Amino acid sequence: MQHYDGTDFPWSKEVVWNLKELFKLSKFRPLQLRAINMTLSGKDLFLVMPTGRGKSLCYQLPAVCSKGFTLVITPLVSLMEDQIMYLQLINVPAAMLNASISKNNAKAVMAGITDPKSPFKLLYVTPEKIAKSKLLMSCLEKAYKAKLLSRIAVDEVHCCSQWGHDFRPDYKLLGILKRQFPKVPLLGLTATATSSVLKDCEKILCVQQPITLSASFNRTNLYYEVQQNSNKCGVLTIIVCVCGLYTTGIVYVFSQKDAELVSSELQKRDILAYPYHANMDPDSKSRVHREWTANKIKVVVATVAFGMGIDKPDVRFVIHHTISKSIENYYQESGRAGRDDASADCIVFFGFSDIFRISTMVVMENVGQQKLLQMVDYCQNLDRCRRSLMAVHFDEVWDDEGCNQMCDTCCRVKDYSTVDITEHAKQVVQIMELAASMDEKLTPLKLVEAWMGKGPAKHRKTIKPTTLSRQQVEAVIVRMLLQGYLREDFSFTPYTTYFYMKLGRKAPLLKIQSHTLSMKMRITDGRSAVVSTCWSQGYITKSLNRCSPVCTPHLDRKKQKCRNFC
Ligand code: ADP
Numbered sequence: 133m134q135h136y137d138g139t140d141f142p143w144s145k146e147v148v149w150n151l152k153e154l155f156k157l158s159k160f161r162p163l164q165l166r167a168i169n170m171t172l173s174g175k176d177l178f179l180v181m182p183t184g185r186g187k188s189l190c191y192q193l194p195a196v197c198s199k200g201f202t203l204v205i206t207p208l209v210s211l212m213e214d215q216i217m218y219l220q221l222i223n224v225p226a227a228m229l230n231a232s233i234s235k236n237n238a239k240a241v242m243a244g245i246t247d248p249k250s251p252f253k254l255l256y257v258t259p260e261k262i263a264k265s266k267l268l269m270s271c272l273e274k275a276y277k278a279k280l281l282s283r284i285a286v287d288e289v290h291c292c293s294q295w296g297h298d299f300r301p302d303y304k305l306l307g308i309l310k311r312q313f314p315k316v317p318l319l320g321l322t323a324t325a326t327s328s329v330l331k332d333c334e335k336i337l338c339v340q341q342p343i344t345l346s347a348s349f350n351r352t353n354l355y356y357e358v359q360q361n362s363n364k365c366g367v368l369t370i371i372v373c374v375c376g377l378y379t380t381g382i383v384y385v386f387s388q389k390d391a392e393l394v395s396s397e398l399q400k401r402d403i404l405a406y407p408y409h410a411n412m413d414p415d416s417k418s419r420v421h422r423e424w425t426a427n428k429i430k431v432v433v434a435t436v437a438f439g440m441g442i443d444k445p446d447v448r449f450v451i452h453h454t455i456s457k458s459i460e461n462y463y464q465e466s467g468r469a470g471r472d473d474a475s476a477d478c479i480v481f482f483g484f485s486d487i488f489r490i491s492t493m494v495v496m497e498n499v500g501q502q503k504l505l506q507m508v509d510y511c512q513n514l515d516r517c518r519r520s521l522m523a524v525h526f527d528e529v530w531d532d533e534g535c536n537q538m539c540d541t542c543c544r545v546k547d548y549s550t551v552d553i554t555e556h557a558k559q560v561v562q563i564m565e566l567a568a569s570m571d572e573k574l575t576p577l578k579l580v581e582a583w584m585g586k587g588p589a590k591h592r593k594t595i596k597p598t599t600l601s602r603q604q605v606e607a608v609i610v611r612m613l614l615q616g617y618l619r620e621d622f623s624f625t626p627y628t629t630y631f632y633m634k635l636g637r638k639a640p641l642l643k644i645q646s647h648t649l650s651m652k653m654r655i656t657d658g659r660s661a662v663v664s665t666c667w668s669q670g671y672i673t674k675s676l677n678r679c680s681p682v683c684t685p686h687l688d689r690k691k692q693k694c695r696n697f698c
């Protein structure tokens with residue numbers, strides 16, 4: 133492999149020249165040169181690299197150094213347009229075929245495909261085009277025979293797999309490319325590294341034993357933190373504080389309504405924030421995107437519709453007002469911070485009811501619940517490095533030293549202990565059994581209330597109200613859900629999906645005398661890093677956040693000294 137990092141290939145001079153003179157870049161980032169040399173050697177390749185690290189260069193640069201043209205499959209027209217705009221800027225001829233271009237234009241492009249003079253070096257198409265246009269396939273066939281089709285790049289290749297986070301049905305049909313054009317090297321690009329997804333893509337694309345190049349998923353400059361969302365007012369305060377600390381960022385929210393709500397709350401506090409969601413008209417969307425990129429807007433409060441194609445290098449924070457639907461999604465979304473390699477903060481707020489809001493949304497997805505619960509587990513974790521949890525997810529071998537105190541669990545004093553919750557869990561089961569005996573279903577909220585001695589008396593006849601705090605009650609229920617003592621039960625109406633609780637497959641175990649269940653719980657209500665800063669900046673008052681003074685070296689972690697009042 134090392135051999136491919138060299139610059140003694142027949143094309144090396146041209147590659148280096150183009151990097152500097154055409155792309156105006158001073159040097160390669162990790163793995164770029166290796167990928168370029170491999171694809172230029174004719175190998176089939178999957179390149180796995182975190183978003184924003186520069187995957188595009190790995191097919192754009194070889195395209196310029198090869199005869200004929202490179203076919204690029206891209207899932208979104210907006211991504212295509214961005215790339216074409218960029219390539220025009222640096223004088224690399226490129227063309228595209230998608231539903232939005234005119235007939236005449238499409239005709240000219242089709243003619244270009246078979247033109248031996250190759251009027252463009254890159255041809256961007258949507259997967260739909262490959263699947264549906266016979267004309268395109270016949271032109272590509274001719275180009276292939278004339279040795280004009282130099283390379284095939286499948287961008288966002290994880291879209292092939294249902295196991296990925298962004299499955300697109302048309303990607304399933306792309307196997308035709310390798311079957312029809314077996315001699316053309318294929319380059320699949322993605323930021324999703326799970327091996328099951330990659331194996332699936334390999335099969336779907338009909339590539340035989342591609343080489344997989346994986347860059348480390350670890351974004352060393354990002355600081356990860358999870359905040360309990362137990363008090364909406366506190367959430368907003370922290371968001372306001374973080375917005376005050378930095379120049380530019382993103383706040384991800386669950387719904388369109390939340391986007392509007394949160395952005396107007398921020399505006400009331402003199403923060404230039406605008407909403408962004410799928411239901412806005414295209415002009416407003418692109419205006420928000422543009423003005424934010426130009427630093428005229430400080431914060432975009434967005435749903436996940438604000439995603440692919442964002443390429444702002446200096447995003448200093450990504451806050452999740454609501455958890456993401458999976459760890460992969462969280463990694464991608466938070467990964468939009470700190471692309472310039474300077475440090476940036478990624479904070480996610482974890483709220484009990486959010487779990488069920490998202491759960492009803494992903495109910496139709498095959499492994500939607502499973503992935504959501506992994507995200508919940510990530511958030512409820514108190515003792516393990518956040519990066520280590522992501523590493524497991526990306527099949528990466530991980531050493532905690534690699535975090536360098538850049539996550540809340542690594543920074544924080546060890547203020548948790550393992551608590552036996554067997555008796556608590558038994559109470560929960562009793563409430564559930566009582567409801568079932570009356571043929572009633574309990575929502576998570578009803579369950580919490582019944583256990584705390586609130587709500588209809590008939591739901592809590594058989595138990596005494598718990599002595600646990602609301603936060604602990606929620607934590608125990610989440611734990612039981614994660615461990616299979618409870619499970620979800622959906623009910624569909626024409627308008628909405630309801631979420632109820634049900635006893636899980638492990639619930640009967642609690643009837644066995646010797647069976648115990650435990651979990652880690654915080655012993656103090658110690659302040660986390662972000663809260664500490666908000667506190668020291670005067671954003672948080674005692675009434676909003678009652679904290680015991682626990683020293684956690686926070687945003688001053690680089691100076692290695694504590695800024696807290698302790
Ligand atoms: P990805 O597809 O991996 O998400 P892109 O290819 O869109 O990332 O590139 C992200 C940004 O990184 C672009 O602005 C690009 O110009 C920049 N970039 C790529 N390679 C380099 C490099 N070697 N040095 C500096 N910047 C680079």
Ligand code: MG
Nearest residue numbers: 184187188287
């Ligand atoms: Mg890309």
Ligand code: ZN
Nearest residue numbers: 517535539542
């Ligand atoms: Zn860590």
